[in-house]
Amino acid sequence: GAGVSQSPRYKVAKRGQDVALRCDPISGHVSLFWYQQALGQGPEFLTYFQNEAQLDKSGLPSDRFFAERPEGSVSTLKIQRTQQEDSAVYLCASSLGFQQTYNEQFFGPGTRLTVL
Amino acid sequence: DAKTTQPPSMDCAEGRAANLPCNHSTISGNEYVYWYRQIHSQGPQYIIHGLKNNETNEMASLIITEDRKSSTLILPHATLRDTAVYYCIPLSGTYKYIFGTGTRLKVLA
Numbered sequence: 001g002a003g004v005s006q007s008p009r010y011k012v013a014k015r016g017q018d019v020a021l022r023c024d025p026i027s028g029h030v031s032l033f034w035y036q037q038a039l040g041q042g043p044e045f046l047t048y049f050q051n052e053a054q055l056d057k058s059g060l061p062s063d064r065f066f067a068e069r070p071e072g073s074v075s076t077l078k079i080q081r082t083q084q085e086d087s088a089v090y091l092c093a094s095s096l097g098f099q100q101t102y103n104e105q106f107f108g109p110g111t112r113l114t115v116l
Numbered sequence: 117d118a119k120t121t122q123p124p125s126m127d128c129a130e131g132r133a134a135n136l137p138c139n140h141s142t143i144s145g146n147e148y149v150y151w152y153r154q155i156h157s158q159g160p161q162y163i164i165h166g167l168k169n170n171e172t173n174e175m176a177s178l179i180i181t182e183d184r185k186s187s188t189l190i191l192p193h194a195t196l197r198d199t200a201v202y203y204c205i206p207l208s209g210t211y212k213y214i215f216g217t218g219t220r221l222k223v224l225a
Contacts, residue, residue: 004159031211033211033213035213040217041217042201042203042215042216042217042218043160043213043215044215045212045213045214048211048212056211056212091159091160093159093160095211103148103150103165103207103211104162104165105160105162105211105213106162107158107159107160107161108159109157109158109159110158110159
């Protein structure tokens with residue numbers, strides 16, 4: 001079956017522009033996650049959804065970052081007034097449910113954002 | 117969540133076993149140890165996880181010490197396609213992964 005898909009794969013933005021990054025999780029997956037990965041670093045947690053509810057947004061670096069999942073499937077990460085420090089790969093992951101023994105997260109290929 | 121220590125890089129000859137260590141001395145009793153890898157320009161990929169017992173699947177084996185303070189991921193016959201960054205992730209609760217910087221494994225022909 002299809003895995004997690006993300007679009008666009010690459011995005012170049014001028015400083016100050018708004019961007020929207022899309023994630024299509026695996027069908028039926030309850031949980032959805034966004035991560036930010038700076039060059040040479042491991043992914044860092046941004047936010048978590050269970051269905052349409054955003055249960056944890058503790059990793060969002062500023063109020064310029066906003067995520068939504070209105071119908072409990074597709075999610076969008078929006079960054080307003082982009083800054084150069086926002087340049088990174090943004091990864092989306094989904095998982096089937098909550099239980100710890102079924103906690104495998106399936107990752108998309110990421111969107112590489114470059115802010116000039 | 118427990119902190120982890122992994123060597124920044126390792127080399128392994130193709131066809132040989134790759135043994136990737138992870139120190140997680142502050143791990144708590146209910147924290148599983150998950151291993152993921154990230155091949156260049158791809159998202160991380162699940163490999164294996166365990167709590168106390170050693171585990172094996174089609175990709176790898178996971179050896180966890182009796183005191184659970186460290187573990188070793190074993191790729192029994194490394195291939196060039198196993199070149200990747202490998203992350204050891206203790207996990208309690210249900211979802212928040214803390215990746216760290218991982219070990220960059222290079223498999224040499």
